[in-house]
Amino acid sequence: MNAIMAFVMLLRRETWEHRAIVLAPAIVAGLTTLLMLAGLVQGRGLSRDGAGLYLVQGLGLMSPERREASLTLLLTGVVPLFLLTMVIVILFYAVDALYSERRDRSILFWKSLPVTDLATVLSKLCMALVVIPLVTVVFIALTQVLTLLMATLMVWGAEGDAWSLVWRPAPLLSLWTLAVYFMCAAALWCAPLIGWLLLASAWARKAPLLWATLPLVIGGQLELLAFGTTTLYSLVADRVIGVFRVAFRPDIKSLMQVDGDGEVQAVATDRLIALIDLPGLLTAPGLWLGLLVAAGFVTLAIWLRRYRDEG
Amino acid sequence: MNELVHARGLVKRYGRKRALDGFDLSVGEGRIFGLIGPNGAGKTTALKALLGLTAYEGELRVLGLDPVRQRQRLMQDVCFIADVAVLPRWLRVNQALDYVAAVHPRFRRERAEGFLATTEIPARARIKTLSKGMITQLHLALIMAIDARLLVLDEPTLGLDILFRKAFYTTLLNDYFDDHRTILVTTHQVEEIEYILTDVVFIDHGRAVLAEPMDTLGERYCQLLARREHLEAARALGPLSEAESFGRHALIFEDVPHDRLAPLGELRTPSISDLFVAKVGGSRK
Numbered sequence A: 001m002n003a004i005m006a007f008v009m010l011l012r013r014e015t016w017e018h019r020a021i022v023l024a025p026a027i028v029a030g031l032t033t034l035l036m037l038a039g040l041v042q043g044r045g046l047s048r049d050g051a052g053l054y055l056v057q058g059l060g061l062m063s064p065e066r067r068e069a070s071l072t073l074l075l076t077g078v079v080p081l082f083l084l085t086m087v088i089v090i091l092f093y094a095v096d097a098l099y100s101e102r103r104d105r106s107i108l109f110w111k112s113l114p115v116t117d118l119a120t121v122l123s124k125l126c127m128a129l130v131v132i133p134l135v136t137v138v139f140i141a142l143t144q145v146l147t148l149l150m151a152t153l154m155v156w157g158a159e160g161d162a163w164s165l166v167w168r169p170a171p172l173l174s175l176w177t178l179a180v181y182f183m184c185a186a187a188l189w190c191a192p193l194i195g196w197l198l199l200a201s202a203w204a205r206k207a208p209l210l211w212a213t214l215p216l217v218i219g220g221q222l223e224l225l226a227f228g229t230t231t232l233y234s235l236v237a238d239r240v241i242g243v244f245r246v247a248f249r250p251d252i253k254s255l256m257q258v259d260g261d262g263e264v265q266a267v268a269t270d271r272l273i274a275l276i277d278l279p280g281l282l283t284a285p286g287l288w289l290g291l292l293v294a295a296g297f298v299t300l301a302i303w304l305r306r307y308r309d310e311g
Numbered sequence B: 001m002n003e004l005v006h007a008r009g010l011v012k013r014y015g016r017k018r019a020l021d022g023f024d025l026s027v028g029e030g031r032i033f034g035l036i037g038p039n040g041a042g043k044t045t046a047l048k049a050l051l052g053l054t055a056y057e058g059e060l061r062v063l064g065l066d067p068v069r070q071r072q073r074l075m076q077d078v079c080f081i082a083d084v085a086v087l088p089r090w091l092r093v094n095q096a097l098d099y100v101a102a103v104h105p106r107f108r109r110e111r112a113e114g115f116l117a118t119t120e121i122p123a124r125a126r127i128k129t130l131s132k133g134m135i136t137q138l139h140l141a142l143i144m145a146i147d148a149r150l151l152v153l154d155e156p157t158l159g160l161d162i163l164f165r166k167a168f169y170t171t172l173l174n175d176y177f178d179d180h181r182t183i184l185v186t187t188h189q190v191e192e193i194e195y196i197l198t199d200v201v202f203i204d205h206g207r208a209v210l211a212e213p214m215d216t217l218g219e220r221y222c223q224l225l226a227r228r229e230h231l232e233a234a235r236a237l238g239p240l241s242e243a244e245s246f247g248r249h250a251l252i253f254e255d256v257p258h259d260r261l262a263p264l265g266e267l268r269t270p271s272i273s274d275l276f277v278a279k280v281g282g283s284r285k
Helices: A002-017 A020-042 A051-061 A064-076 A079-097 A117-157 A162-167 A172-203 A208-227 A231-247 A278-282 A285-307 B043-050 B071-077 B093-103 B109-117 B132-144 B162-176 B190-196 B214-220 B228-236 B258-264 B272-284
Strands: A256-258 A264-267 B003-014 B017-028 B032-036 B057-062 B078-081 B150-154 B182-186 B199-204 B207-213 B221-226 B241-245 B248-254 B265-268
Touching: A002 A020, A002 A117, A002 B093, A020 A079, A020 A117, A051 A117, A051 A162, A064 A117, A064 A172, A079 A117, A079 A172, A079 A208, A117 A162, A117 A172, A117 A285, A172 A208, A172 A231, A172 A278, A172 A285, A208 A231, A231 A278, A231 A285, B003 B043, B017 B043, B017 B057, B017 B182, B017 B199, B032 B043, B032 B190, B032 B272, B043 B057, B043 B150, B043 B182, B071 B078, B078 B132, B093 B109, B093 B132, B109 B132, B132 B162, B162 B190, B190 B272, B199 B214, B199 B272, B207 B214, B207 B272, B214 B221, B221 B228, B221 B258, B228 B248, B228 B258, B241 B272, B248 B272, B258 B265
Parallel strands: B017 B207, B032 B182, B032 B199, B078 B150, B150 B182
Antiparallel strands: A256 A264, B003 B017, B003 B057, B199 B207, B221 B248, B221 B265, B241 B248
């Protein structure tokens, strides 16, 4: 119990030091919401004959499938921005995690307390793989709920029925399940990348970001020069974006019915969950190989923090 | 006597340089040890070895534990302040208390808060807004609230003004130290801690060149203010050092019986700093 409390405190410590973990997604959520709010005010969304009327008429005229498709697109529209923010936050967090304490020499304070290097490094790994994605999911969900709330106000302004027009067709639970699954899959799939960043962070005496990137670029260029191949580059690229390939069924296109004008007519929202390919993920050899490599990098990072004597 | 630190023949190499070169140390329970040496003598390296922060060769036990392999257990009973600047600038005072309370089973929060209440440190201030003296006070508050058996202080008052330095050691002695606690401290400002030490160790070129309880220091070492007519006789007894001030010659002797020196002039116990200059300064010339 005490060990769990202590580990939770290690995680809290990280959020104190790296405030971007909460601030960055909060700012994205705040800005998106503000923009929507501005649009709502601009379009006099709350008045009887304002934009709400178009919304009620538009959604009302749609087939139920098309309505679901529109709401799904509306709710997922903000997700890429959150994901991009998350990737940047994780990148900068991971290269700083084991570097900043050495730069400001506070490592001697942390090491004066009975916390193992194993627990410390694992807490930082846990932040990058679990906590930051979780925070991102929470802010995505919050933004989606706020979006629907604003749509509700508009619909009410035009005296429409918010439940049937907005809330029932919005596949919130499916989207959230997908989001959590995606974060778990991405954490497992990208673990070697994070492990590499942590290792660079534990290794570098200066410029950890450079240490994290340069060896890959140099290695990739050397390979290109020597063999004319791009194995290393493709490996890294696959770790960045390959999770979509491994963890989901490839029939995402068939979920959408697109008409001749390129408009999405329907999204089979009841089948969103069917996108999840857990067996595919768990049987991908790349996943397990990657985890092995990640374990190696993390072990090295722990060893460096434990035994390196920087005088 | 319970031996808390036992070091025999410690060697630490950095490349070809030997930071520790056969260092010996024996620290008993309930003592206040001053580890004194010039810059680069190996003080910090010795402490780092004791705290399991660096690998070494030789024999070393701290509280009966191997400091490198049993480091986490050791840290439950050992506290240290490595330098004034080590508390991270982004941390807040209350966060520091929260953190130590959660990870240290022997931390008593009320104690730390009680001590902080006597200072001018705001409860939620960020460390970067505190003065150097306040940061040291905060660190001391954290450390003193931990029920540790051994406290290691490496230049804890470096860069502080004299008021803070005095207050630091007074607090340590009055509010922290008792029979069950042991303190090992290194400092340049020998005169200021002389009165609190029970034992003194001089370290030079990675070796302990003197290790003596304060109460027997006067038996082994004495300073002779030699009368002019006996100066040559005194010099013949092989003093460690000789210094002249205001026309008087002060010679420091090691292991020379007092009754042989007494006829030659006035005898007294040398101060730690005079002894330090005699013992270490000579070898540096």
